[in-house]
Amino acid sequence: MNWHQLWTIATTPDNIPITALLPLVLFYLWLAFRQAKGNDELIAQLEADPALAKTHHRKTWPFRPGWQKEVHVWPFLLRMEFLAAIIVTAILMVWSITMSAPLEEPANPNLTMNPAKAPWYFLGLQEMLVYFDPWIAGVVMPTLIIIGLMVIPYIDTNPLGSGYYTLKQRKFSIGTFCFGFLILWVSMIIIGTFIRGPGWQWFWPGQTWDHNRLIYEVNRDLPDLFGITSNLGKGIFGAIVVGGYFAIGGFVMTALFRRKMPRDWRRMSLLQYQIMMFLMLTMVALPIKMLLRLSLHIKYVWITPWFNV
Amino acid sequence: MADDDVKVSGDGARSPSNATNGGAPKNGKKGIGIIVKEEVEAFRAEMPGKVKEQIESVKDPTKTQLYTSIFRHKRDETPRNRALGVLSNVFLHLHPAKINRDSVRYPYTWGMGGITFYLFIVLTFTGVLLMFYYHPTKVQAFRDVLYLEHDVPFGKILRNMHRWAAHLMVIAVELHMFRVFLTGSYKKPREFNWNVGVILLVLTLLLSFTGYLLPDDQLGFWAVTVGTNMARATPLLGNEGPFGSQLGMTPYNDVRFGLLGGSIVDANALLRAYIWHCIAIPIIASVFMIVHFWRVRKDGGISGPAPVMLASEADKPRRAQSAAGA
Numbered sequence: 005m006n007w008h009q010l011w012t013i014a015t016t017p018d019n020i021p022i023t024a025l026l027p028l029v030l031f032y033l034w035l036a037f038r039q040a041k042g043n044d045e046l047i048a049q050l051e052a053d054p055a056l057a058k059t060h061h062r063k064t065w066p067f068r069p070g071w072q073k074e075v076h077v078w079p080f081l082l083r084m085e086f087l088a089a090i091i092v093t094a095i096l097m098v099w100s101i102t103m104s105a106p107l108e109e110p111a112n113p114n115l116t117m118n119p120a121k122a123p124w125y126f127l128g129l130q131e132m133l134v135y136f137d138p139w140i141a142g143v144v145m146p147t148l149i150i151i152g153l154m155v156i157p158y159i160d161t162n163p164l165g166s167g168y169y170t171l172k173q174r175k176f177s178i179g180t181f182c183f184g185f186l187i188l189w190v191s192m193i194i195i196g197t198f199i200r201g202p203g204w205q206w207f208w209p210g211q212t213w214d215h216n217r218l219i220y221e222v223n224r225d226l227p228d229l230f231g232i233t234s235n236l237g238k239g240i241f242g243a244i245v246v247g248g249y250f251a252i253g254g255f256v257m258t259a260l261f262r263r264k265m266p267r268d269w270r271r272m273s274l275l276q277y278q279i280m281m282f283l284m285l286t287m288v289a290l291p292i293k294m295l296l297r298l299s300l301h302i303k304y305v306w307i308t309p310w311f312n313v
Numbered sequence: 314m315a316d317d318d319v320k321v322s323g324d325g326a327r328s329p330s331n332a333t334n335g336g337a338p339k340n341g342k343k344g345i346g347i348i349v350k351e352e353v354e355a356f357r358a359e360m361p362g363k364v365k366e367q368i369e370s371v372k373d374p375t376k377t378q379l380y381t382s383i384f385r386h387k388r389d390e391t392p393r394n395r396a397l398g399v400l401s402n403v404f405l406h407l408h409p410a411k412i413n414r415d416s417v418r419y420p421y422t423w424g425m426g427g428i429t430f431y432l433f434i435v436l437t438f439t440g441v442l443l444m445f446y447y448h449p450t451k452v453q454a455f456r457d458v459l460y461l462e463h464d465v466p467f468g469k470i471l472r473n474m475h476r477w478a479a480h481l482m483v484i485a486v487e488l489h490m491f492r493v494f495l496t497g498s499y500k501k502p503r504e505f506n507w508n509v510g511v512i513l514l515v516l517t518l519l520l521s522f523t524g525y526l527l528p529d530d531q532l533g534f535w536a537v538t539v540g541t542n543m544a545r546a547t548p549l550l551g552n553e554g555p556f557g558s559q560l561g562m563t564p565y566n567d568v569r570f571g572l573l574g575g576s577i578v579d580a581n582a583l584l585r586a587y588i589w590h591c592i593a594i595p596i597i598a599s600v601f602m603i604v605h606f607w608r609v610r611k612d613g614g615i616s617g618p619a620p621v622m623l624a625s626e627a628d629k630p631r632r633a634q635s636a637a638g639a
Contacts (some may be wrong), residue, residue: 011346021480024484032491032492035420041422051625052625061620063621065415065418069618073413074411074412075412076396076399076410077405077412079395080417081417082405082408088431096474099474099477100470103473104469104473107459107462108532111455111533111578112534117531117532120536122539123482124537125518130539138545139546139547142544144555154508157501157508160499160500163500163622164497165496166498166501167497167498168496168497168617168618169496170497173622174497178494181494185487242392256565310559
């Protein structure tokens with residue numbers, strides 16, 4: 005166990021944000037789910053007792069008759085904002101005094117950095133470069149992430165859970181978002197920071213970064229496993245596999261969705277549903293491809309003269 | 314002469330003894346001694362009153378013309394004035410006068426939106442100061458950073474603060490988005506504002522990324538090289554992307570060339586990164602921020618904490634809520 009290596013990575017100035025991000029995300033996750041639990045208990049209580057539901061103020065925070073429903077911004081909100089600004093300034097001051105921003109040697113196109121890492125917030129995308137070609141990892145995926153985020157309000161037809169934390173009323177949407185944010189975004193950043201070493205090779209935390217390590221890995225393409233050799237055959241085979249994934253995946257997911265979430269199924273229009281399913285299946289395809297690569301050493305599924313997937 | 318008139322009428326109002334004196338010599342000539350004497354007398358008669366008046370106004374500065382010209386209303390410990398304090402101030406007027414008593418609770422909002430905006434201000438401030446010392450040229454950029462680190466007073470802390478605030482802003486933006494999702498705050502009527510927020514997230518990342526190149530060191534150079542190499546692979550628009558070469562894309566006319574102003578990360582790329590970082594993206598982001606904040610108010614303030622809704626009420630109009638008492 006090379007603690008020194010781990011310490012070096014964790015305390016590299018530009019990695020401090022990630023070292024900070026992890027506890028921050030966990031803390032806020034805990035904060036959110038504690039409130040969600042409280043609200044869910046309240047909802048269960050109110051659903052069991054319709055008479056109470058008519059009179060209850062419907063928050064977990066106390067409210068007594070005679071209390072003002074609203075408070076003045078001055079001072080009740082402004083003091084919070086002022087306090088937040090002071091605390092952030094203090095943190096920044098201490099951080100800036102104790103730790104210097106990184107500055108390497110002058111830019112030199114003839115001397116490649118190894119590993120050459122993107123800024124930490126793009127490490128998830130850089131990690132994707134292992135499994136996908138640059139046009140997917142660097143262009144299509146970011147575009148789909150942005151589009152996917154933007155359509156969320158238009159495909160989430162669930163009117164419940166607006167303005168309060170809840171888990172029970174929004175299991176599916178919260179589960180999906182947490183999968184995307186925590187597993188696909190945050191944990192990929194952590195892998196990119198703590199695990200990827202020279203040559204973008206996999207070094208477990210505490211393993212010494214060996215710049216001379218070589219890995220003998222034979223990556224195959226999926227058509228090769230099936231003994232398909234002609235280019236035309238590979239193209240058609242890949243199209244069938246990828247198309248089949250979306251067709252069968254869509255069929256299975258729809259069957260599940262209809263049974264598990266009949267209300268949402270009824271509320272959603274065909275277009276809303278199709279967009280959701282497409283984004284959902286694309287997102288799920290990501291870990292599937294990663295798994296294929298890591299377990300079966302499969303590089304491409306679909307090979308054409310113009311692009312490979 | 315006009316001076317005289319004023320003095321005379323003023324005297325008349327204040328002390329009757331001077332009034333008789335002042336009327337007579339108006340058309341005759343006066344000796345210098347008399348004028349001095351008159352002045353001293355007038356001074357003695359008026360000053361105590363003036364001083365007293367001044368002391369009174371110092372006791373209550375909010376009644377002064379200076380104060381009222383700045384704040385547009387007098388200060389009182391009344392609810393109305395607390396509201397006016399917010400509404401009549403250009404920096405505070407984005408707030409409503411009153412808010413839901415629970416929305417000031419930290420566990421609900423996490424304060425991340427406000428912190429993001431505060432960090433943007435910190436970054437603008439430190440960024441402008443950094444600009445005084447920085448030339449976006451291959452010859453000078455790296456030396457300017459060294460100069461900042463070693464010679465400029467507080468230069469090191471300035472650069473550190475800019476760097477760390479930028480990282481912190483990315484974290485704050487991501488947590489803000491996470492909170493907004495978990496509270497369902499993107500739901501009707503806030504769908505559009507969520508979209509503005511997504512664009513602001515992208516702009517934040519781009520701001521940070523364009524700033525990465527500016528020190529012109531190995532770290533920035535290779536990060537930007539790796540980043541922009543992906544643009545080469547853009548479908549249709551990149552020379553290595555799907556269908557790129559079929560559409561006539563080469564390293565000298567594709568989208569990467571447009572981003573870098575050349576086929577490699579060099580002087581033009583540095584200048585472009587500098588202009589995007591310091592001028593273009595901050596302006597674009599500011600415009601989106603204006604819309605973002607304005608829409609927060611127009612869409613009914615922050616989303617909650619709202620009373621919980623029951624599944625049985627889900628598909629009905631929100632009528633039962635008002636009965637339940639907000």
